[in-house]
Amino acid sequence: MAAQTALRTEPATPARSxxxxxxxxxxxxxxxxxxxxxxALLVVVTAAVNPRFLSAQSIKDLLLGSTILAILAVxxxxxxxxxxxxxxxxxxxxxxxxxxxxxFVASPNLPIPVVLLAGVLLGAACGAVxxxxxxxxxxxxxVVTLGTLYVFRGIDYSWAGGxxxxxxxxxxxxxxxxxxxxxGAVPYLALFAVVVLVVAGLYxxxxxxxxxxxxxxxxxxxxxxxxxxxxRRVFAAFVxxxxxxxxxxxxxxxxxxxxxxxxxxxxxxxxxxxxVVGGVAIFGGSGSVxxxxxxxVLLTTIGSALPVLGVDPFWxxxxxxxxxxxxxxxxxxxxxxxxxxxxxRRGGRRA
Amino acid sequence: MAPLxxxxxxxxxxxxxxxxxxxxxxxxxxxxxxxxxxxxxxxxTLVKILAGVHAPDQGTLALDGSELVLNGPASARAAGxxxxxxxxxxxxxxxxxxxxxxxxxPLGVLRRIDTGAMRARTRDLFARLGVQLDPDRPxxxxxxxxxxxxxxxxxxxxxxxIVVMDEPTSALSGAEVERLxxxxxxxxxxxxxxxxxSHRFDEIFALCQRITxxxxxxxxxxxQTDAVTIEQLVRRMVGRDISSMYxxxxxxxxxxxxxxRGLTRHGSFSDVSxxxxxxxxxxxxxxxxxxxxxxxxAVFGVxxxxxxxxxVDGRRLPPGDTTAAISAGLALxxxxxREQGLVMEVSVARNLTLPRRWSLSRLGLLLGGAENRSARTxxxxxxxxxxxxxxxxxxxxxxxxxKVVLAKWLSTRPGVLMVDExxxxxxxxxxxxxxxxxxxxxxxxxxxxxxxxxxxEVLGMADRVLVMHEGRLxxxxxxxxxxxxxxxxxxxxxxxxx
Numbered sequence: 001m002a003a004q005t006a007l008r009t010e011p012a013t014p015a016r017s018x019x020x021x022x023x024x025x026x027x028x029x030x031x032x033x034x035x036x037x038x039x040a041l042l043v044v045v046t047a048a049v050n051p052r053f054l055s056a057q058s059i060k061d062l063l064l065g066s067t068i069l070a071i072l073a074v075x076x077x078x079x080x081x082x083x084x085x086x087x088x089x090x091x092x093x094x095x096x097x098x099x100x101x102x103x104f105v106a107s108p109n110l111p112i113p114v115v116l117l118a119g120v121l122l123g124a125a126c127g128a129v130x131x132x133x134x135x136x137x138x139x140x141x142x143v144v145t146l147g148t149l150y151v152f153r154g155i156d157y158s159w160a161g162g163x164x165x166x167x168x169x170x171x172x173x174x175x176x177x178x179x180x181x182x183x184g185a186v187p188y189l190a191l192f193a194v195v196v197l198v199v200a201g202l203y204x205x206x207x208x209x210x211x212x213x214x215x216x217x218x219x220x221x222x223x224x225x226x227x228x229x230x231x232r233r234v235f236a237a238f239v240x241x242x243x244x245x246x247x248x249x250x251x252x253x254x255x256x257x258x259x260x261x262x263x264x265x266x267x268x269x270x271x272x273x274x275x276v277v278g279g280v281a282i283f284g285g286s287g288s289v290x291x292x293x294x295x296x297v298l299l300t301t302i303g304s305a306l307p308v309l310g311v312d313p314f315w316x317x318x319x320x321x322x323x324x325x326x327x328x329x330x331x332x333x334x335x336x337x338x339x340x341x342x343x344x345r346r347g348g349r350r351a
Numbered sequence: 352m353a354p355l356x357x358x359x360x361x362x363x364x365x366x367x368x369x370x371x372x373x374x375x376x377x378x379x380x381x382x383x384x385x386x387x388x389x390x391x392x393x394x395x396t397l398v399k400i401l402a403g404v405h406a407p408d409q410g411t412l413a414l415d416g417s418e419l420v421l422n423g424p425a426s427a428r429a430a431g432x433x434x435x436x437x438x439x440x441x442x443x444x445x446x447x448x449x450x451x452x453x454x455x456x457p458l459g460v461l462r463r464i465d466t467g468a469m470r471a472r473t474r475d476l477f478a479r480l481g482v483q484l485d486p487d488r489p490x491x492x493x494x495x496x497x498x499x500x501x502x503x504x505x506x507x508x509x510x511x512x513i514v515v516m517d518e519p520t521s522a523l524s525g526a527e528v529e530r531l532x533x534x535x536x537x538x539x540x541x542x543x544x545x546x547x548x549s550h551r552f553d554e555i556f557a558l559c560q561r562i563t564x565x566x567x568x569x570x571x572x573x574x575q576t577d578a579v580t581i582e583q584l585v586r587r588m589v590g591r592d593i594s595s596m597y598x599x600x601x602x603x604x605x606x607x608x609x610x611x612r613g614l615t616r617h618g619s620f621s622d623v624s625x626x627x628x629x630x631x632x633x634x635x636x637x638x639x640x641x642x643x644x645x646x647x648x649a650v651f652g653v654x655x656x657x658x659x660x661x662x663v664d665g666r667r668l669p670p671g672d673t674t675a676a677i678s679a680g681l682a683l684x685x686x687x688x689r690e691q692g693l694v695m696e697v698s699v700a701r702n703l704t705l706p707r708r709w710s711l712s713r714l715g716l717l718l719g720g721a722e723n724r725s726a727r728t729x730x731x732x733x734x735x736x737x738x739x740x741x742x743x744x745x746x747x748x749x750x751x752x753x754k755v756v757l758a759k760w761l762s763t764r765p766g767v768l769m770v771d772e773x774x775x776x777x778x779x780x781x782x783x784x785x786x787x788x789x790x791x792x793x794x795x796x797x798x799x800x801x802x803x804x805x806x807x808e809v810l811g812m813a814d815r816v817l818v819m820h821e822g823r824l825x826x827x828x829x830x831x832x833x834x835x836x837x838x839x840x841x842x843x844x845x846x847x848x849x
Contacts, residue, residue: 206463208456215442215453222440225404227425228454285444338491 032279032291034330038323039298046305053308056185062297062304064187064255068093068248070296071193072267073274074200075244077292079237080275081204083217083284084134084141086238089245090267091152092126096249097263098156101165104174112174116250123246124239126152131238135231141238149268153261160261167257178254189251193293196244200289213237217284273320274299277327298323353416355380355544356401356432356513361410363396370396373410374570376563378513378544383535385559385576386548389588393568394548398517401546402434403427425454430513433506437518439498443491448473450490451505476504480534495640496527503534514538515546520554521639521804524821525843532558550806551839552581566590589807604814605629607665608798609681609767611650614659619645620822623659627767632789632799634813636806637842642822643802644686647769651683652676663767677706680766684756684773686802692756693744700726700740702755706763729758734784750781757788768792771802786812806835820844 047053072089079086096119103115126148133144167175181187204210212233216223223230252263272282278295280287299320306316354377363371371393378384388394399405400412403421412419414430421427427434441450448469449456457472459465473486482500484493490501499519506514516535520528535545535558549555555562556576564571564587571587572579609627614620620642627633635643649656652673661668663679676683685691693702703726704711711721726740733754737747744755753773760768773789774782789812793799803809809816816833818826818841826841 202463208454208458208462208464211445211449211456211464212454214445215449218442218444219440222442223453225402225424225434225436225440226453227423227428229425281444285442338489 032288032294035278035291035294035298035327039294039301042298042301042305046308049310050308053305058304059185060181060187062301063185063190065304066297066300067187067189067193068251068255069267069270069274069300070293071196071244071248071251072271073278073292073296074193074196074289075241076271076275077278077280077287077289078200078204078213079141079241080272080280080282081217081284081287082213082234082237083220084234084237085145085272085282086127086130086141086241086245087145087268087272088126088130088148088152089241089248089271090264091149091156092123092242092245093249093252093264093267094261095126095152095156095159096122096246097252097259098160098165098249098261100250100253101169101259102159104170105165108169108171112177115174116247119246119250120243121246123249124243126246127239127242128235130242131235134238135235153265157261163260165259170253170257174254175257178251178257189255192247192251196247197289197293200240204289209233209236214285217281218286270299271296273324277323279327279331281331295327353413354378355415356419357413357416358397358400359411359413361397361400361407361412363400363405363407370568371400371407372568374565374568376546376570376573378546380512380544381539381542382561383539383545383547383559385555385562386546386565387550387552387555387562387584387588388565392565392588394565395517396568397565398434398436398515398548401427401432401513401515403432428509431509431511432513432515433509433511434515435499435502435506435517435519437521439495439502441490441493441498441501444489446487446489447484447493447501448486450501451476451508455509472508473504476507479507480504481530496523496531499523499531503531506538511543513544513546515548517548518550519547520549520551523638528554528843552584553839556581564588604631605796608663609650609800610662610665611646612660612662614646614649614656614661616645616649616654616656619649619654620819623819623824625817625824625827627798627800629766629796629798630793631814632793632801632812634809634816635800635802635819636804636809636816636838637819637825639804641819641842643819644771645822646819647683647771647800647802650676651681651769653683677763680764682760682763682765682768684760684768684770686771686775688749688752688756693752695745696743698741699730699735699737699744699747699755702744703729703740703759703762706759725762729762730755733758733761733788750777753777753781753785757785761792765797767798767800769800769802772804773801774803774805774808806838809838810834818842 043053052058072093076086076089099122100115100119103110103118130141130145130148133139134141177188179187182191204213212223212228215226215228216230216233220230249264253259256263274295275287275292276282276295277298278287278291278293280292302319302323303316306319307313311319356378358374358376361371361374362369374393374397376397386394386397396405400407400421403424403426406421412421419430421430442453445453451473452469456464457468459468470486477484477486480500480503482497484497484500490498493501514535519531523531532554535547538545547555547559559576561573561575562579562584563573564584566588567590606629607626608629611626612624614623623646625633635646637643645654648654650661652668652671652675655671661670663676663681666679668679669675694705700723704722707725711725723740730737730740735747735754735758736751744752747755757770757773770789774785777785786808789799789801801812810833813833814830816826816828816830816838817824818828818838820842821844825844826837828837828841
């Protein structure tokens with residue numbers, strides 16, 4: 001097809017094109033930058049009040065506390081960008097944690113990688129149940145995962161039957177993994193979170209099937225018309241979220257050592273809070289796992305900073321709530337501004 | 352030479368409704384083929400079959416003479432069929448380049464997306480189309496015309512051999528239509544087959560080599576463009592003469608009921624002024640997106656406005672207050688009855704009496720008797736065909752649902768009735784009933800404001816035609832001077848306000 005056919009060609013305006021790129025880039029940067037700044041501000045203020053807040057031990061505790069939430073938040077982000085939600089992650093975590101303990105009780109000499117794999121597979125199986133119900137039976141994810149939240153927890157309860165598994169039942173090497181740090185302040189567990197974060201982040205931005213998730217969340221019916229295998233992608237997203245919740249369950253066992261059927265109870269709301277605070281649009285289509293992970297760190301930091309600042313710990317939940325509202329407010333303001341700019345820019349071109 | 356794409360004996364039903372019956376269509380290489388038909392004639396079902404969204408119940412598709420089975424949009428694309436929908440289907444959060452290449456991104460090492468190549472190829476496509484769009488900007492906020500260009504770039508990107516354009520010009524300005532035409536001709540000259548669907552005969556005749564007419568889901572005719580006239584096509588589309596379709600009776604025009612002065616809502620419409628008198632049917636015409644629906648929503652108080660005023664019977668309405676609008680005698684029958692006009696899960700009777708739930712209640716309680724009696728009266732008056740009035744309104748056909756919406760508002764005895772696309776998607780017989788009803792209401796002294804995109808309906812029903820273009824009122828044309836040309840000129844912004 002000839003380029004020079006009778007189409008009206010206007011003079012190229014490269015300046016505008018870079019302006020557009022700049023707007024988009026700025027909107028992206030601001031989204032994640034805002035929360036990083038909020039985190040930095042919180043740390044600086046808290047450290048000014050009490051310098052011990054920045055001690056190696058304190059930073060280690062903070063990262064250790066963030067690790068499990070961050071891994072769950074990464075899984076949740078993958079689901080949320082496709083305009084779904086996974087409320088069952090807390091129950092899957094509990095189930096995987098108790099399974100880990102039970103495995104060690106049954107055969108104390110199991111190698112750690114085998115246990116990790118078992119936790120991941122158990123979580124993936126739970127995720128597959130969610131994914132199958134959402135993708136094949138076309139039941140809204142909110143309802144499906146609310147149901148499986150109770151079902152998985154119920155299985156956990158009846159399996160545990162009031163039993164508790166103690167640190168004494170678990171191999172020392174496994175527990176060491178949950179408490180030791182490398183380089184002084186970076187806990188070993190946090191490395192899991194970093195690997196998960198980087199792999200998920202690269203997958204979502206570099207790979208076609210990762211971009212499909214954003215497309216599905218942005219406009220589900222157009223995704224279908226574009227030939228994207230919507231059901232398969234959504235199913236896979238739930239399997240990944242489940243698998244990461246399973247991994248988080250094993251790490252939970254390693255970190256706390258003492259396990260009953262209540263591990264991870266209510267975690268799902270913290271996870272969704274981290275995701276939303278991290279700038280992931282709750283109706284899908286935009287947001288990044290990096291933002292969600294920073295959101296997880298921010299929520300954990302608030303939890304340990306407020307007591308240092310002398311704030312009544314009872315106010316902690318209110319602070320988290322205020323943060324969620326602030327994040328949503330910021331998001332609305334940003335998208336409104338972006339929309340306005342994009343409109344006027346087009347107007348300029350047309351004039 | 353065999354046609355590039357051939358449909359033989361294609362039928363498709365949805366439940367009891369036959370959308371397509373034994374339809375034939377053949378598209379040749381290097382041809383632009385026009386497809387015309389009334390709303391509900393089956394054009395969009397045909398488009399969806401070509402797009403792989405629906406599988407035909409009967410009949411076959413053949414590409415290059417060999418049978419083609421489409422089991423999804425992806426296989427239609429693989430067969431080289433691109434569809435540009437009336438309302439573009441983009442991903443607002445993704446960049447323009449990603450929108451074009453979603454699912455087929457150029458891949459680099461380790462199968463990761465090569466963003467550089469994707470951007471370069473997007474620029475290349477836009478250069479071929481002669482447009483300036485930034486590949487990196489998100490699709491959110493693009494105008495309809497630009498969104499369509501992105502869709503066309505998508506079709507070019509996988510070298511589509513068959514391009515289906517479903518009413519692509521309905522929201523475009525004159526210059527944009529010209530640009531789209533030259534794109535279509537370029538595609539044709541490169542050997543593609545283009546199926547062009549439009550309601551505008553001037554476009555069809557200017558662009559197409561052959562024209563196919565569909566009516567009520569059936570194939571009616573296929574002709575060389577120079578072998579038919581507009582009149583012949585119209586007769587085949589409607590199956591009867593237009594004049595008999597619109598039972599507009601002359602009514603005596605009385606006093607002003609609705610006055611709108613300088614109404615402005617930034618970004619939607621500005622400085623809109625008009626007056627509607629008792630006994631008058633006034634059509635509000637214009638292209639999709641001209642701001643017609645926005646104006647009547649603001650008049651009714653659903654949306655706020657930034658400047659201007661609305662007067663009913665000389666009294667000023669408080670802005671943004673639908674309750675005040677209803678008690679002043681305004682009624683609005685919205686465009687989308689499923690979303691805005693009805694509560695789909697609730698019974699026919701409840702829907703019929705919803706706006707009068709206060710006047711029908713005793714001591715604040717809605718007891719069944721009065722409600723059911725009133726619902727029965729109105730259902731009979733409008734000849735609503737419903738099994739039982741206690742059935743959910745979702746069980747009715749589209750035409751009967753529309754009657755329920757109309758009855759619901761007529762029962763409030765409005766002085767001013769605003770209807771938005773009153774006959775969209777309903778069958779021909781019910782259409783005539785709705786038209787008869789509007790005509791009767793006007794004769795009874797109601798002021799009727801009708802938003803309509805169907806030109807025959809506008810010309811057949813209206814005493815006056817108000818035409819909007821890009822948020823401004825362009826023309827106020829009396830019945831005697833209103834014709835297709837004068838309305839279309841004003842709607843595309845070329846006419847002068849008269």
